[in-house]
Amino acid sequence: MDASSGSSGDSGDKRDRNQSSSEGNPSFHFTPHHLAQLEAYLKLCPHPDETQLHILARDLGLEPEQIYHWFQTKIQGDHEGSESELESPSTEISRKKERRQMSEIADAAISELLKLMTTDKPLWTKSYDIVGFVLVPESYANLFLEAINLASPNIHQESSKDSIVVKLGAMQLIEMFLDSMYGETHVLSPLVPSREFVFLRSCEQVGDGLWLITDVSVDNASLDNNYEGQIPDSPLRKWLFGLYKMCEKIACTSIQYLPAHREISSPKGREVVINLSNRMVQNFCKVLNLRDHPHFTSFHVGNRNELFVSFHKNIPSLQPEGFIGTTMLSISLPLLPQNVFYYLKHLYPRPRWDVLSVGNPLEEIAHIPISDTSRISVIKTFNRDDNNLLVFQESSIDHLGAYVVFAPLDEAIGEIVMNGESTNVAVLPSGFMISGDNRAVAESRNPHRSGGTLLTTCYQVLVCDDSLTLEMKVEAMKSLIGLIISTIQKVTLVLECPNCWLRVHFC
Numbered sequence: 001m002d003a004s005s006g007s008s009g010d011s012g013d014k015r016d017r018n019q020s021s022s023e024g025n026p027s028f029h030f031t032p033h034h035l036a037q038l039e040a041y042l043k044l045c046p047h048p049d050e051t052q053l054h055i056l057a058r059d060l061g062l063e064p065e066q067i068y069h070w071f072q073t074k075i076q077g078d079h080e081g082s083e084s085e086l087e088s089p090s091t092e093i094s095r096k097k098e099r100r101q102m103s104e105i106a107d108a109a110i111s112e113l114l115k116l117m118t119t120d121k122p123l124w125t126k127s128y129d130i131v132g133f134v135l136v137p138e139s140y141a142n143l144f145l146e147a148i149n150l151a152s153p154n155i156h157q158e159s160s161k162d163s164i165v166v167k168l169g170a171m172q173l174i175e176m177f178l179d180s181m182y183g184e185t186h187v188l189s190p191l192v193p194s195r196e197f198v199f200l201r202s203c204e205q206v207g208d209g210l211w212l213i214t215d216v217s218v219d220n221a222s223l224d225n226n227y228e229g230q231i232p233d234s235p236l237r238k239w240l241f242g243l244y245k246m247c248e249k250i251a252c253t254s255i256q257y258l259p260a261h262r263e264i265s266s267p268k269g270r271e272v273v274i275n276l277s278n279r280m281v282q283n284f285c286k287v288l289n290l291r292d293h294p295h296f297t298s299f300h301v302g303n304r305n306e307l308f309v310s311f312h313k314n315i316p317s318l319q320p321e322g323f324i325g326t327t328m329l330s331i332s333l334p335l336l337p338q339n340v341f342y343y344l345k346h347l348y349p350r351p352r353w354d355v356l357s358v359g360n361p362l363e364e365i366a367h368i369p370i371s372d373t374s375r376i377s378v379i380k381t382f383n384r385d386d387n388n389l390l391v392f393q394e395s396s397i398d399h400l401g402a403y404v405v406f407a408p409l410d411e412a413i414g415e416i417v418m419n420g421e422s423t424n425v426a427v428l429p430s431g432f433m434i435s436g437d438n439r440a441v442a443e444s445r446n447p448h449r450s451g452g453t454l455l456t457t458c459y460q461v462l463v464c465d466d467s468l469t470l471e472m473k474v475e476a477m478k479s480l481i482g483l484i485i486s487t488i489q490k491v492t493l494v495l496e497c498p499n500c501w502l503r504v505h506f507c
Helices: 011-019 032-044 052-058 064-076 083-087 087-119 137-143 170-179 225-230 235-253 266-287 337-345 409-419 437-445 470-494
Strands: 124-126 134-135 182-185 195-207 210-218 298-303 305-314 322-332 362-369 372-381 389-398 401-410 430-436 454-466
Touching: 011 137, 032 052, 032 064, 052 064, 052 210, 083 235, 087 195, 087 210, 087 372, 124 362, 124 430, 134 137, 137 235, 170 210, 235 266, 266 322, 266 362, 266 389, 266 409, 266 430, 266 454, 298 470, 337 389, 337 409, 337 430, 337 454, 337 470, 362 409, 372 409, 389 409, 454 470
Parallel strands: none
Antiparallel strands: 124 134, 182 195, 195 210, 298 305, 305 322, 322 454, 362 372, 372 389, 389 401, 401 430, 430 454
16 A cells, blocks of 8 residues: 655745745645645545645645645635635535535445445456456446446456455554545556545444445546556555555554564664655655656667656755755666565675665664565665765565665664654665566567566765756766666676666767
């Protein structure tokens, strides 16, 4: 379950920066990602109450005041008005009508789900393409005669059923579900946009220890047919793996959890490190979503690959303040994804490609084992100038893909984090996304080839604190391109893929 949420402790400063001096009216700046989510939520609930505003603001990483004024502007159109207009009698009637409609939708969703789960009719069949089960369309249509006819070329139908066991109490799990109204599923490549959802969620207890939770969602996904080979075969399976990993992380913060050798000992320390790691992965995934970064410059690399470079002024939100340089590149490798993942996560070969190690050995000084296939590591570098760093890294793999995401911190700050003494440490993550490359397998025409890998590399670097001159930008761009090309060349050499060496052609 890839849900992105966050808040910042500098809300007052943020409001000051976003306010204009014109008649004291606030002027806020929203990314295309924010606007898409707000528009989608507007369709479900044009008049959110205070609680809904705060939850939506938290999920989008904005302030409630920003959300409020966006809805106010939408309601008022081009006419100016006061906040009291939102509380007019007609508005209150509209709110009651919307709540009644939402209640009816929620009741209908619960009723349908209960029927799906309890019927003895053969509704589900084992899927040959994905893990789990899919609906039999004819059986579904016979059971729900009032269902909308979805036989339209403009409608993409999806159905799946699967299950998983998690280490979390039922009520704690339900509270976690009810504390969110926005979700985002990331495909492990910058070539495919994330799938974003704003949903009406309802929950009902239907038996002793048995609960039903339904989502009626607006899906803003727009998939490019050129990259269908990169789309996960089972979004539900990916969601379940995400939920499982999240519950494992929560279990690791429990006081009942008994850490093994070299694990972070204190519950508070584990909680702070896990939260830091969550922020790293969420930020890294968002960077890969090119729609959020319209100022990327692209360069042709090799035969058909593109290298992307971007510079943007960062507003402090648990990231270093200043101009951030970002570069990313995806290449195909004739190797299985799990082989690439295990090479990149292990420390022994890392000095051969990682610029942070400066060619010196590395040591894992602490870790948190999330599951058999997921791990948070704290890695110490040993540099000759005694400027040692602690690299916080999360690595995870499942049958849908993998990632290795890391961020360096000063050793003293890293120790504070592991002790659980600070929750507002700024991080700038870099790393790798790893997924199966179905196109590479098809194009190889090799009957003995079992699979390929799409390896996406991304680096983020703090370029400068203040103004970024043109000369500085050109030099920084050369350095960023050199960094990612050098890293990829070293990785492909150690993986014994010399034909994957790259030549950059500027367009």
